[in-house]
Amino acid sequence: MQRMTRQRAAVGELLADTDDFRSAQQLHEMLREAGHSVGLATVYRTMQTLAENGDVDVLRNAEGESLYRRCRKQVHHHHLVCRDCGRTVELDAAIVEHWAAEVGQAHGFVDVEHTAELFGTCAQCARRGSHDA
């Protein structure tokens, strides 16, 4: 049974406030700054649970760190993430789904899953970055 605790409420509140992907440690720090006292282990546990329930999206950055973000779509989808500011666009990608299914079948693989993420620099960050160039 899932209990509603002070800590989980704080995490939920925080997630509702940001659109960007954040690491567990960042979230922990943000909670501290917001005056909530939540253990790091609890943040990890909570994010894990939320991820299992499909309430947050998880992806790994280039360093292998897990990043979390509340998700709107419950169905499978992909992301376009700004590598500077974390701004994220959720993507439907029927093309990718079809590609994965076809390729898997063509090679006799079953239970084919796929990962696909796009990383780039958003227009705003690109503009800002060009100032000092």
Added chain:
Amino acid sequence: MQRMTRQRAAVGELLADTDDFRSAQQLHEMLREAGHSVGLATVYRTMQTLAENGDVDVLRNAEGESLYRRCRKQVHHHHLVCRDCGRTVELDAAIVEHWAAEVGQAHGFVDVEHTAELFGTCAQCARRGSHDA
């Protein structure tokens, strides 16, 4: 300047012998078993160098561990990997490249990179697995 050492020769030899993705630790173990004495740190360093030169493909499994494999294609490509035996198929995927480029442009992102990997169970492993079902 790149020097040819006993250790690098051993790693190169080993990579030439297998088609499957292996972790640095697995490679290290395999070298030991083959009678070569190569430090773990050296394996990591070597794989890093090879990866930078585009001589091996690198991908991360679900646990975030880095897996390596010699690659035939020097150009960007994707993989279909058997999650049981590691058997790997290299994929051209113009579809995915186009998708990534279009989506990036549509949202004003620049320098868009992408990752896309397929994981499944190959025909052989699926057959073997169904025996005890």
Added chain:
DNA sequence: ATGTGCATGGGAACCATTCTCACTTGCGGT
């Protein structure tokens, strides 16, 4: 109000990877 058992926290444990640094060795120059 109370009991039960899920939840919490903080510090230790884990584990892949990287760093350190003294020692070895490939290799170009002589």
Added chain:
DNA sequence: ACCGCAAGTGAGAATGGTTCCCATGCACAT
């Protein structure tokens, strides 16, 4: 062949994200 030295190596320490442990806390049905 021999030297010199910078590149390479290895064993262990350090790092850093994540999970585990377990005594204590607390949500919630009764």
